[in-house]
Amino acid sequence: MKKLKILALILAATTVLTACSSTQPQKSEASSSGSEVSATSTVTKNARDQLVVAIANEPGSLDPQNVGVVSAYQVQEQMFNTLVERDEEGNFLPSLAESWEQIDDTTIRFKLRQDVLFHNGEKMTAEDVRYSIQRATEIPLSASIFKGFDGEATAVVDDYTVDVKTKEPFAGALSYLATTRGSIVSKKAAEEKGLDGFGLEPIGTGPFKLSKWESGDRIILEKFDDYWGDKATYKTLIARIIPDASVRSMELESGGVDFLFDTNPADYDRIKNNPNLVTEVGTSFTHELWLLSMTAEEFSDIKVRKAMSLALDIPAIVKTVWGELGVPADSVFSDKVYGHVSIGPIKQDVEEAKKLLAEAGYPNGFSTEITFGESAVTQAALEIAQQMWAAVGINVTITPLDQATYKDNNAAGITRFGRSNFTTSTGDPDHALANWQSGYKGALNANDAHIDELMAKGRAESDDAKRKEIYKELQEYCWNSYYSIPVVFSKVSYAYTNKITNFEFASTQQPNLSQIIFSE
Amino acid sequence: MAKYILKRLLSMVVVFFGVSVLIFTLLYFTPGDPARMILGDEATEEQILKLQDELGLNDSYIEQYGRFIGNALKGDLGVSYVTGRPVTQDILSRFPTTIKLALLSTLVAVIIAIPLGVLSAIYQNKLIDNLSRIIGLFGVSMPQFWQAILLIILFSLQLRWLPASGSYGWQYWILPSFTIGIHMASTILRITRASMLDTLKNDYIMTARAKGTKEFWVITRHALKNALIPIVTVLGLRFGNALSGSVIAESIFALPGLGKLIVDAIKARDYPVVQASVFLISISYCVINLAVDILYTYINPQIKEQLRRK
Numbered sequence: 001m002k003k004l005k006i007l008a009l010i011l012a013a014t015t016v017l018t019a020c021s022s023t024q025p026q027k028s029e030a031s032s033s034g035s036e037v038s039a040t041s042t043v044t045k046n047a048r049d050q051l052v053v054a055i056a057n058e059p060g061s062l063d064p065q066n067v068g069v070v071s072a073y074q075v076q077e078q079m080f081n082t083l084v085e086r087d088e089e090g091n092f093l094p095s096l097a098e099s100w101e102q103i104d105d106t107t108i109r110f111k112l113r114q115d116v117l118f119h120n121g122e123k124m125t126a127e128d129v130r131y132s133i134q135r136a137t138e139i140p141l142s143a144s145i146f147k148g149f150d151g152e153a154t155a156v157v158d159d160y161t162v163d164v165k166t167k168e169p170f171a172g173a174l175s176y177l178a179t180t181r182g183s184i185v186s187k188k189a190a191e192e193k194g195l196d197g198f199g200l201e202p203i204g205t206g207p208f209k210l211s212k213w214e215s216g217d218r219i220i221l222e223k224f225d226d227y228w229g230d231k232a233t234y235k236t237l238i239a240r241i242i243p244d245a246s247v248r249s250m251e252l253e254s255g256g257v258d259f260l261f262d263t264n265p266a267d268y269d270r271i272k273n274n275p276n277l278v279t280e281v282g283t284s285f286t287h288e289l290w291l292l293s294m295t296a297e298e299f300s301d302i303k304v305r306k307a308m309s310l311a312l313d314i315p316a317i318v319k320t321v322w323g324e325l326g327v328p329a330d331s332v333f334s335d336k337v338y339g340h341v342s343i344g345p346i347k348q349d350v351e352e353a354k355k356l357l358a359e360a361g362y363p364n365g366f367s368t369e370i371t372f373g374e375s376a377v378t379q380a381a382l383e384i385a386q387q388m389w390a391a392v393g394i395n396v397t398i399t400p401l402d403q404a405t406y407k408d409n410n411a412a413g414i415t416r417f418g419r420s421n422f423t424t425s426t427g428d429p430d431h432a433l434a435n436w437q438s439g440y441k442g443a444l445n446a447n448d449a450h451i452d453e454l455m456a457k458g459r460a461e462s463d464d465a466k467r468k469e470i471y472k473e474l475q476e477y478c479w480n481s482y483y484s485i486p487v488v489f490s491k492v493s494y495a496y497t498n499k500i501t502n503f504e505f506a507s508t509q510q511p512n513l514s515q516i517i518f519s520e
Numbered sequence: 521m522a523k524y525i526l527k528r529l530l531s532m533v534v535v536f537f538g539v540s541v542l543i544f545t546l547l548y549f550t551p552g553d554p555a556r557m558i559l560g561d562e563a564t565e566e567q568i569l570k571l572q573d574e575l576g577l578n579d580s581y582i583e584q585y586g587r588f589i590g591n592a593l594k595g596d597l598g599v600s601y602v603t604g605r606p607v608t609q610d611i612l613s614r615f616p617t618t619i620k621l622a623l624l625s626t627l628v629a630v631i632i633a634i635p636l637g638v639l640s641a642i643y644q645n646k647l648i649d650n651l652s653r654i655i656g657l658f659g660v661s662m663p664q665f666w667q668a669i670l671l672i673i674l675f676s677l678q679l680r681w682l683p684a685s686g687s688y689g690w691q692y693w694i695l696p697s698f699t700i701g702i703h704m705a706s707t708i709l710r711i712t713r714a715s716m717l718d719t720l721k722n723d724y725i726m727t728a729r730a731k732g733t734k735e736f737w738v739i740t741r742h743a744l745k746n747a748l749i750p751i752v753t754v755l756g757l758r759f760g761n762a763l764s765g766s767v768i769a770e771s772i773f774a775l776p777g778l779g780k781l782i783v784d785a786i787k788a789r790d791y792p793v794v795q796a797s798v799f800l801i802s803i804s805y806c807v808i809n810l811a812v813d814i815l816y817t818y819i820n821p822q823i824k825e826q827l828r829r830k
Contacts, residue, residue, distance in 0.1 A: 058784070060602035068560040140571065144562035196604025215613045216776025217687065242685055242774040246669065251684050254676045404552025404789045411556060411568075434562060442561065 047499070048518040049235040053259040054248045058216060058241045061199025063190075064183035065135050065142040070423070070509060073180045074261050075219055075239050077510040079119075080183035080204035081229075083110055083129065083164075084174055086427060088507060090338060092174050096124065096184055096205065102462070105169040106150070112160040116228045118186040119209035126162040130154050131187040133164055133177075139195070142181040145431070148173065148459070169460040171467055172428035175338070179425045180510065207232040207514035217241060232514040233502075252277065252495055259500065259516075261509055263493040265325050265377065271495050280505050281324060284492040286423040287334045287432070288378065289484040290370065290385075291443040296416035298368055303360040305482035310353040311392040312385055314345045318488045321381045325493050329486035332478045333432035336507050337424050339458075339471030343479045344486060353392045365393020372419035373403040381487065411441045418443025420484075425508060429471045430459050436478060446483045521817070521824070525810065532806045539802040540592070540795075544585050547791050553577070554601050554789040575601065588795065597799070598792030602785075607796040610781065615800065617687060618777040621700065621769065622762035624693055626755065628701025629708055634751070636705075637712025638744060641720060652709060659706025668699045668772045685774035696773040700766050704758045711754045715747035722746070748819050756812035763808070764801040 059072030064080055067073075083097040097110040116124040136142040137151030153165040166173050176182060189203035202210060207229065208221035221237040240257060242248045249267035251257045253274060263271055263279060272279045292299040292308060299305055315328045328345035335342070357365060372378055382398045389396045396417070401409070409415045420443065424432040435442040436451050454474040461467040479486070492509050502517040555571040556563070572578050576587065591598060597607040636652040643649050675695060676684035686692050719725065720743055728738045767779040778797060785793035817824035 060600075060788075061604070140559045140563050140567040143567065144560070144564065196599075199604060214776070215610060216617075216780060217774070240686065240774065241776075243771045243780070244774070247672065247685050247772055247774065250672050250677055254680060254684050256676075256684050256686065402552065402787060404554075404557050404787065407556045407561065408551050408553055410561075411553070411565075441565065 046233050046517050047520045050238065051234055051236070051259060051500075051513060051516055051518075052238045052240060052257045053261065053513065054242045054251060054257045055219075055239045055261065056241075056243060056245070056248070061196070062202045062210065062213075062219075063139075063195070063199035064180050064185065064202070064204075065132070065139045066195060066199055068141050070261075071239075071241075073425070073508075073510045075221070076180045076183060076202075076204075077206075077512055078208040078221055078237060078514060079202065079206040079210065080180065080185070081116075081206055082179070082182045082184065083112075083177050086175065086178045088505070090427060092178065096129070100174075103163070105462075106166045108164045108166075108173060109157065110162050110164060112162065113228060114160050116205050117226045118189065118205055119203045119224055120186060120189055121226070122186055122188055124184065124186075124205055125159050126156040128187045129162045129164075129184055130156050131190070132184045133162075133182075135185070135190065136181055145179070145181050145426070146176060148176070148430075169462060171459060171462050172338075172426065172430050175426040175428040176431070178427075181425075207512075208237055211236070230515060233517055237513060249495075252497070255497070259494070259496040259513070261494065261511075263325070263495045265321070265323055268323065268325060268493065276498055278496055278498050278500070280494045280503070281491050282505055282507055283327075283334065283336050284423070284490055284507050284509060285334050285336050285425060285427060285432075286421065286490045286509075287329055287332070288419065288421045288487045288490065289329070289332065290382075290487060291415075291418045291420055291484050292482070293413075293416050293418065293443055294445045294447060294483070295413050296368070298362075298366055299416070301360045302482055303356040304362065304366075307353040307356040307360070307392060308389070308394065309346045309482055309485050310349045310356070311394065312346060312388050312485065313348040314485075314487060317381050317384050317388075320384060321377060322488055322490060324491070326488040326490045329489050331475050332436075332484065332486055333424060333429060333475070334489045337427055337429055337432050339429045339468045339475075341472045341475050343476060346486070348388075350392055357393060362393070365395065367395040367397070368417050369397040369399055370417040370419070371399045371401050371406060371409060371415055373406040374400045375419075375421065378419055378421070410443050413441075413445060415443040420444070421490075423509070429474070430455060433474065433478070436483075444483060446481070448481065448483075450477060521814075521828070525814070528810050528813070532803075532810075535806055536799065536802060539798065540589060541585075543795055543798045544588060545581075547789075547794060548581055548584070550789070552789045554791060557789050558601055592799070597796040600785075600793050601790045602788050602793075607792045610793060611778065611796055611800055614776055614778045614781045617775055618763060618770075618779065620693070621696055621766065621775060621777060622759055624697035625700035625704055625762055625766075626759050628697050629704035629758070630755070632701065633705040633708035634712055634744075637709045637751075638716055638739060640709070640713040641716030642739065644717065649713075652713070656706040656709045659702045659709075662703075664699060664703055664766075664768045665772060667702065668695070668769060671695045671699060672772075685772070687773075687775050692773075696766075696769045696775060699769050699773075700762060704762070707758065708751060708754055712747070712751050715750045716743060719743045719747040745819065749816060752812055752815055752819065756808050756815075760805045760808040763804045 055071035055074055057069055057071045059067055059069050061067045062072060062076060064076050081096045083095060084092045085095045086092055096113055096116060098113050100108055100110045103109045112126060112129065118124055133149060133154045134151035136146040137149050148166050148170045150165040150167045155163050157163055183204060186203040190198045193201055200213065207224055207227045209224045211222035212220040218241060219239040223232040223235045242251060245264035246267060248260055249264050249271060252260050271277050292305050294300065318326050318328045330342040330344040331340055333340060370382060379400055386396050386398060420435060433455060434440065435444055436446055437455060438447045438452050454470055458467055458470040458474060461470055492507055496503065499518050500516055501519060502515050504511060504515065554575060555568045555577060559567055559571060576584060600607055600610055640649040640652040672684045672695060675682040682694055683692050725738060725742055728742045767783050770777040770780040782794060782797045
């Protein structure tokens with residue numbers, strides 16, 4: 001009996017201790033002081049001083065001109081500003097530039113704000129802007145995007161005026177300048193630290209500055225008190241690196257993080273139905289196409305290419321795999337991109353597909369192989385498509401490769417049938433269709449002079465209506481050439497705790513988080 | 521003994537040389553171009569060629585290996601292609617997490633496996649033996665990622681006792697240690713059981729019992745001590761394995777360890793990081809194996825005597 005009592009006491013003590021330990025910081029502690037913040041024209045008390053977000057990968061660098069991963073852009077968005085910003089309707093708004101004008105076919109003159117400080121306390125001048133644009137045209141990771149700009153000729157007019165030059169008339173120039181790659185960096189800091197050093201300790205003008213980067217674990221940003229715009233509404237932004245998508249979801253559900261930039265499709269319904277969480281879904285700039293390479297003999301005949309498309313029930317594939325987080329592609333780039341026209345989606349016609357194959361000399365079908373950089377979602381979609389292709393006699397082997405090998409195969413021109421999942425971060429069709437141009441080392445290899453010609457025309461056309469007309473023709477031509485199978489426009493899906501308000505949705509998947517407010 | 525250790529240390533040099541040749545050759549012939557990975561899809565061929573030249577990727581196999589081993593001998597393991605940070609800095613910042621996880625997992629494994637294995641052997645074919653065999657079977661056959669997710673769902677999501685991921689306090693280490701520890705325990709449990717069953721059949725156990733020694737001392741002092749050799753061998757191997765980083769646990773629990781670093785480096789074709797990490801792992805393996813061998817001599821004095829005679 002005595003032993004039983006002792007056992008009961010031990011159990012009770014264990015329970016109490018366990019209960020105490022369960023209050024460990026699953027969620028960041030609310031600030032005792034809180035902070036007064038101004039947002040949406042009212043003064044609100046922010047209940048917390050810290051926002052914890054999850055990013056999927058650790059960026060190799062935070063230098064805006066020397067990195068190419070989405071998780072880096074998501075952090076950079078909080079640390080840097082660009083000359084102009086683009087709103088959700090595609091309008092350009094002043095940011096570091098107060099105003100701008102096109103002074104000739106290849107020159108845009110920007111008048112800069114005079115009250116902008118970098119995180120190192122230095123004042124931003126036209127020389128920093130000139131340096132940043134030139135840098136964007138020289139560092140390979142951004143030079144490929146900024147190839148239309150003439151960094152050498154971009155010139156300082158006075159301390160707060162700069163002439164940005166393009167090599168040729170370039171209608172999409174502002175779209176490019178509004179991306180994180182067009183961020184303005186401190187010339188002094190970039191030169192002092194060197195390329196690698198600046199990537200690890202970047203200096204921008206944004207509402208947050210880098211405080212600490214714990215390799216493999218988290219990046220900690222701190223409110224920049226001398227920010228020129230609306231100051232951040234809380235003190236610290238922590239970006240935790242959580243590679244596993246389902247763990248990111250569970251961290252949000254258990255309170256370990258407050259905000260997710262993307263929701264795992266498999267967890268979406270659960271998160272959506274959780275009363276403590278909020279999801280916001282909207283169209284993104286991302287499209288997924290399956291590319292039929294013109295270097296593969298079987299795809300040189302348009303009838304075969306068309307049969308490949310007609311065999312598929314794209315809406316059914318998208319509904320099954322992407323659910324609410326995707327819409328069947330109705331063009332070769334997303335409907336958020338400038339000049340998009342709705343043409344599709346592809347309508348399945350199995351009989352027509354069989355007929356076309358027979359006419360092309362493949363009455364019994366043929367075998368081919370699709371390769372792609374590993375992606376569980378694409379793999380799931382391809383497995384459904386594989387059955388549909390088999391129904392018309394096309395035997396498709398699905399071979400996921402690691403990204404490096406896939407890129408190598410593309411460069412060597414040996415990919416017969418590949419995949420492109422592309423985010424048009426600029427929102428400009430010239431960028432969206434970059435891999436359709438002749439000479440591009442991708443899986444498409446269209447090498448079609450008519451596409452090149454239309455792209456050159458679209459790039460140079462400054463009249464809005466005429467430019468849209470060119471891209472309409474281009475989209476229809478690309479669609480009807482059947483060089484690719486347009487599959488899905490995936491959606492942006494943010495998820496966050498219901499204690500967050502004042503979140504501003506961004507289709508770019510890189511929202512500005514500085515104005516978030518926590519309720520009690 | 522000192523002579524033996526010195527001999528083993530010298531043989532390690534040969535092992536390291538072999539490892540360096542092997543890893544360099546494997547990476548050299550692995551498809552995937554680091555320059556293309558760094559510069560992305562939209563880079564021009566000129567830009568890629570220029571970067572390949574800068575990284576020395578267009579040099580011959582011999583030139584590249586010579587440069588690598590020459591720098592390594594000077595203590596320079598190179599700079600990461602991706603971050604531009606010295607590789608040593610990257611690895612040393614990750615290794616403590618991996619060591620901590622390996623030690624905690626091994627501790628969990630030992631606490632679970634050895635008592636259960638011993639009890640299993642003592643009560644062979646009884647309820648406790650059957651139970652521990654079932655536990656062992658589950659542990660070894662349950663995929664680690666699934667086990668990790670189940671633990672997170674139960675302890676983080678449902679009970680809200682423990683955090684799901686990260687490493688910001690002692691409580692963060694419990695789920696990852698148990699994920700690896702349970703898996704490790706299943707092998708050690710089976711070895712402990714088998715080894716104890718063998719030992720318990722020996723005449724000296726019968727003698728000890730006949731002399732009236734208490735059963736507890738018979739099991740711990742006489743049986744377990746003699747059964748420890750295979751257990752320590754497996755434990756050493758599993759610990760060495762854990763030191764190479766558990767990719768699955770590190771990825772799921774978002775721990776900044778060596779395993780995750782290596783996998784990311786392989787994906788990005790960040791050769792200097794891969795080479796240096798594999799080097800560090802091979803050193804760890806060799807040191808642990810040596811430690812296990814030395815431990816044998818303390819567990820079983822006969823081995824010490826054999827070494828002395830040699």
